[in-house]
Amino acid sequence: MTTASTFTDGLDLTALHRSAGDPLLSSMNFLNEIAGRHPDALSLAAGTPYEGFYDVEDVHRALRVFSDHLRTEQGYDEERVRRTLLQYGRTKGIIHELIARQLSVDEGIQVDPEAVLVTTGCQEALFLTLRLLRRDDRDVLLAVTPAYVGVTGAARLLDLPVHPVAEGPDGVDLDDLRRRIGGARAAGLRPRALYVVPDHANPSGIRMPEPVRRDLLDLAEQQDILLLEDNPYGLFPRRGHRLPTLKALDTARRVVHLGSLAKTVFPGVRIGYAVADQPVGSGPYLADLLAKAKSMVTVNTSPIAQAVAGGRLLEHGCSLVRANEREREVYREGLDRIVGGLARRFPDPSASGVRWNSPEGGFFVVVDVPFDVTDAALERSVRDHRVLWTPLHHFYDAAASETGAGVGPLRCLRLSCSALGPEETEEALDRFAAFVRSA
Ligand SMILES: Cc1ncc(COP(=O)(O)O)c(C=O)c1O
Structure with missing residues (x-):
């Protein structure tokens, strides 16, 4: 037969x-x-970064800076340095403390390093977050549209429908957001989160004004949705000062902040992160559950790549503003x-x-x-x-x-x-x- x-x-x-x-x-x-x-x-x-400043020697130097940091600041002996760089490692990453420090120095975001998950590019952080937010067929993602194709593509891989929300001139049309949430709920669906790039969005370039950021946080609280804030371009304002990120304004832990070092270190390092400080289950943080999912996808982020990124952070006093x-x-x-x-x-x-x-x-x-x-x-x-x-x-x-x-x-x-x-x-x-x- x-x-x-x-x-x-x-x-x-x-x-x-x-x-x-x-x-x-x-x-x-x-x-x-x-x-x-x-x-x-x-x-x-x-949308690839300018290569004019790239130099392979910087990679070697950053690796040395990070290894020296492990020896002198952390007191590691040679065997532990070797193991840290060359073995399988901590799923949540080894540069979470440096990233938490950078977020404090550059963004005024105060976060427990344990709530930072280091990922293989921002894309993995996005994928893992969407994975956990889809429980069943009723769950949907809202996304300010036009949207970065990486978010719609990741959602597609996960069978998570994406409902567009109008961008308008201010980066999100809050009336449309309210309507979309209401419409989805009336249809028996669960809108879980809004994906948004408040700073110089891809593709529109739009930056969300600060009062709109505050209104968006209030709306997320009233409507009980999360905000997935993706921020690869925030350190590149054309002139003047930067605006506070949603995460810096977030007092109710409504925001999962997704970061990428592709534009601020270089894309080949493939380092991103999620700041997910929402308390959940046996926790303590959503980051811990994302880490469990990560352990079944990429196991842990390359420690060598993390060391290069970590070296770059250390060279600039944990400020990517200064580094860039x-x-x-x-x-x-x-x-x-x-x-x-x-x-x-x-x-x-x-x-x-x-x-x-x-x-x-x-x-x-x-x-x-x-x-x-x-x-x-x-x-x-x-x-x-x-x-x-x-x-x-x-x-x-x-x-x-x-x-x-x-x-x-x-x-x-x-x-x-x-x-x-x-x-x-x-x-x-x-x-x-x-x-x-x-x-
Ligand atoms: C809005 C946005 N998010 C995320 C990414 C990808 O980040 P990473 O290279 O860290 O995965 C990009 C890259 O172009 C982007 O434009």
Whole structure:
């Protein structure tokens, strides 16, 4: 007797998890794939950090600084230093105290280091948090939309529906949030948390004003939802001072704060973290339950990577603000260059129909254009003008739209200021302007 096989002509996609065939999960690779086919194209699409300051020698030095810290500050003998760096280690991480100190120095966030879980990138922190928040089919995530594709993709892997909440000019439309929570509850669903990037959001670049942050915290308390605050760009304001994070204002432990060192150390270190100080179960913290989940996913975050990140923190008195003074200047100039460069190339927005925002920091500018911004338009831009950018429809979850067919063609796109140097940015903007005129 033979049993039915799902592997007669290779694996049947429909026999795999639904996410396997979901175009949403191809979104990140789509841009890489186009860039790979056109190596001479300049990228205003990539949100990758500027590489001009990177030096492999910094990695060796940071590793030495951290090892010396273990010997001199922590009093470890050589065997313990070796074990700490080279063995399996503590699931919650080995640089949790340094991260807690950095949050205190730079953000005014006072948190018990035991409530900090060090993860393999912010993405893992996000994934683990969503994992725990989905108990059954009734649970849904709210996300300020347009949203970073990493959150919608992670939710998709976990069968957690994402309900969009309008962003508005202030980073979250609180009336829409109230409506969405009410609507979900009326439909028998449990909205568990709102995902939000209050500082220089990806893709919109919008920063949430401080009074709106306070109102959002109040609303979260009234409505009994958590806030998942993702903060990879907060240390890069364009000018002036930074605003307090939601976590710094959070007196009721409503906020799970997700951090990434990808932009403030470098992406290859793959270090992120969750600050999850909510008391729960035998606890003491939500971070402990996230750690149990982590022990079944990545076991523990590479201690070598943590040591490099830890060394960088130690070199700058646990201040990433201090560590990133040059970077902050580069990104400030980059945003100025894009915003000013668009103004020079499209001096009369009402005639050209080309408009853009002027973000207060971060990496991204959103441009409205008078034509449909499809993936095919991007293909034309790369083929005929050798310039890449990101269509904004990638930041909308098709499954969450009323028809399930997506938002339809949008007339906006995202430019990033981070990856290219000054001359390349000017050249990329020339190519972009030529593309827009031709379209
Ligand atoms: C909003 C947002 N969150 C998280 C991440 C990813 O962070 P990590 O590289 O630490 O996983 C990114 C990267 O682009 C991002 O834009």
